[in-house]
Amino acid sequence: MEYSISKNMLEYESEVLLEIKSNLKKRKPFYLLAGAGSGKTHTLIETILYVLSSEANFLTHNNKKIGCITYTNNAKGEISTRLGNTNLVVVSTIHSFLWDIIGNYQDALVEIHKENIINIINEVRQDHLLNSNPAYVKFRTLESEELEKICCDIVDKEHLYYFLFKFDAELFWFFFEVRFGYVIFSKIKSDKVSVIKILKGLLKIKKLEVCLQEINDKVDGFCSVRYSLKNKEKLHYNTIGHDTLLNYSLRMVEKNKYLADIIIDIYPYIFIDEYQDTSRTIVDFFNKVLQYSENEGRLFTF
Numbered sequence: 001m002e003y004s005i006s007k008n009m010l011e012y013e014s015e016v017l018l019e020i021k022s023n024l025k026k027r028k029p030f031y032l033l034a035g036a037g038s039g040k041t042h043t044l045i046e047t048i049l050y051v052l053s054s055e056a057n058f059l060t061h062n063n064k065k066i067g068c069i070t071y072t073n074n075a076k077g078e079i080s081t082r083l084g085n086t087n088l089v090v091v092s093t094i095h096s097f098l099w100d101i102i103g104n105y106q107d108a109l110v111e112i113h114k115e116n117i118i119n120i121i122n123e124v125r126q127d128h129l130l131n132s133n134p135a136y137v138k139f140r141t142l143e144s145e146e147l148e149k150i151c152c153d154i155v156d157k158e159h160l161y162y163f164l165f166k167f168d169a170e171l172f173w174f175f176f177e178v179r180f181g182y183v184i185f186s187k188i189k190s191d192k193v194s195v196i197k198i199l200k201g202l203l204k205i206k207k208l209e210v211c212l213q214e215i216n217d218k219v220d221g222f223c224s225v226r227y228s229l230k231n232k233e234k235l236h237y238n239t240i241g242h243d244t245l246l247n248y249s250l251r252m253v254e255k256n257k258y259l260a261d262i263i264i265d266i267y268p269y270i271f272i273d274e275y276q277d278t279s280r281t282i283v284d285f286f287n288k289v290l291q292y293s294e295n296e297g298r299l300f301t302f
Helices: 007-025 040-061 073-083 094-102 106-130 134-139 144-156 158-164 169-188 192-216 242-255 257-266 280-296
Strands: 066-070 089-093 269-272
Touching: 007 040, 040 066, 040 073, 040 269, 066 073, 066 094, 073 089, 089 094, 094 242, 094 257, 106 134, 106 192, 106 242, 134 169, 134 192, 144 158, 144 169, 144 192, 158 192, 169 192, 242 257, 242 280, 257 280, 269 280
Parallel strands: 066 089, 066 269
Antiparallel strands: none
């Protein structure tokens, strides 16, 4: 595939590249803000090629790489093709880049996962305790034994309940009265949509509590955290998706400075394609690494 760029664009880019090279020589972080179709990716390629030409010996002899982060596999393929054959540049999607780093430190990752689970449980409980919606108020009138009976039944018959949620209100409440008796039924009968939300919250708490116990007991399958490439997150099975991976990565680098050391050791230069679309979490992540590098007098530019 051939790539071309207009003469005016080349002249503008030459000016931009001079400024970028100046920042690189000064070890200053920078970003390029420009509109769609303005040649940002072309500038990224030229910048990486410049670093390769000036720092190849340093990178090779110190076993270091240039990191190039993209947001899609298509962009990864395009940039890799345009860079040509080099083993000094690692082109990766943001999620693969982060998982390749934090996925190797499971003890610390499991602790972050436990913190997240506890926070979610507390948030759901707080909502159930303070929500002024009439359905929540009614649920708070249940005795602890009555609430536990409902919770256990939801966990035991989860698929049945998700089928039940599709029923109309009359059938939904008929099921409840038959299953739990008139006393419990009369205490909680209210808006069906709100009750379903409450039941889902109770189910989430129960499943996450079981997960916490399995982690603490070091049960097989709960001693590590897995990342779902297809974004099929199941926190109660220690499986995280894309957004949680970003959040865990930030928490990991905030709590474990050795991760910043590892990133700096491997990638003294990191370039991010489509930076304008980068989430705040990722910006904070790399700013933490940058801050650490400046405090320690280490070479790191992104």
